[in-house]
Amino acid sequence: MNSRAHVPADTAWYLISLRPSGQHDGLRRAAARHGARTVAVSPWRLQARDDAATRDQLLQAQACDRLVFTSPAAASAAARLMPLGQLKAGSLVAVGQGTARTLVRHGAAAVQAPARMDSEGLLALPAMAGLEGKRVALVTAPGGRGMIAAQVQARGALLLRVDVYERVPLQVPSSLWSRLQALDAPAVLAVSSGEALERVLPQMPPALRRRWQEQPVVAASARLAQLATTLGFAHAYVAAGPLPGQLAAAARDALFPTPA
Incomplete structure (x- = not known):
């Protein structure tokens, strides 16, 4: 496991969701319980x-x-x-x-x-x-x-x-990429589908992709964490599971690690 980012615990932060269109609410609620706002990036609709x-x-x-x-x-x-x-x-x-x-x-x-x-x-x-x-x-x-x-x-x-x-594949709108580029707080990417990650990355502006790859990513399984590493993410962590609460908790821990 890669070394974690050190961010003050009172810092605002974002959780980036790759869930299908219309299915971000569970992760949004879980993230809010940990003090995060959610940005929805949907690669498809079901x-x-x-x-x-x-x-x-x-x-x-x-x-x-x-x-x-x-x-x-x-x-x-x-x-x-x-x-x-x-x-x-x-x-x-x-x-x-x-x-x-x-x-x-x-x-x-x-x-x-x-x-x-x-x-x-x-x-x-x-x-x-x-x-x-x-x-x-x-x-x-x-x-x-x-x-x-x-x-x-x-x-x-x-x-x-x-x-x-x-x-049904969706094209991420350029306005959403602009919003992500303008985020003024740390962000963590939540990955519960390798296909979703592989679909979104090629659509990203190169500068934003490099920025994402330096931010923490939390994956629902070791296999997905390995995929993220293969795709250039430097700080990949494995959540306890794929449930929204598990992903959100792992994302917060990635930014605000408990002192040893």
């Missing part, structure tokens, strides 16, 4: 699918031995297409607690989710062992979570991919 082919795939997924939901958005989109309460208890697996709560809110029962809320944590669940010859449905969106699909197939399972929503 759009649920509602077509006959997707509905048919979900019907096929009901017969699978495992249904793996990769995000709260996947759970919500699936719930718009079918009653989740009719899914087999014990067959549902969520990538994290937020996804599990969304499934339960829509009527699902007996959802399994890892304490470590990422692809590696999900794959370590007992429910994801012994998959030889079983049918596994991955309820997700195009792109992302490639590790889960690859590992499920490597473990001998028959994979059914059900893309229930999609990420």
Whole structure:
């Protein structure tokens, strides 16, 4: 872990969110509890699918031995297409607690989710062992979570991919880049999606990109922290998990480290 910045604890600061459009509120509230303002930089918006082919795939997924939901958005989109309460208890697996709560809110029962809320944590669940010859449905969106699909197939399972929503790319407006360049206080970048980071960086003015790369970045997993380092970020830290409170707490700790 890189040495942390030393900023007086009473200094105002910003948390930069790369969440999808319209989905920054949780991180904004968490950041505010730690004295930060949030700047939303959305690489895309989420759009649920509602077509006959997707509905048919979900019907096929009901017969699978495992249904793996990769995000709260996947759970919500699936719930718009079918009653989740009719899914087999014990067959549902969520990538994290937020996804599990969304499934339960829509009527699902007996959802399994890892304490470590990422692809590696999900794959370590007992429910994801012994998959030889079983049918596994991955309820997700195009792109992302490639590790889960690859590992499920490597473990001998028959994979059914059900893309229930999609990420519609957005161009970051130049006015937002100007605002970020004019920030008058330290900022920390929160990363819970490698795809989001990889989409935003090429759009940035070069001078701002260099500035970001010298600021702290907090990542939802060690894998994402390594990606940030590969992309030139000098001060990457791993949060306890991907939840807004975990990211915001890690961001504050990066700026205001507790004295040893």
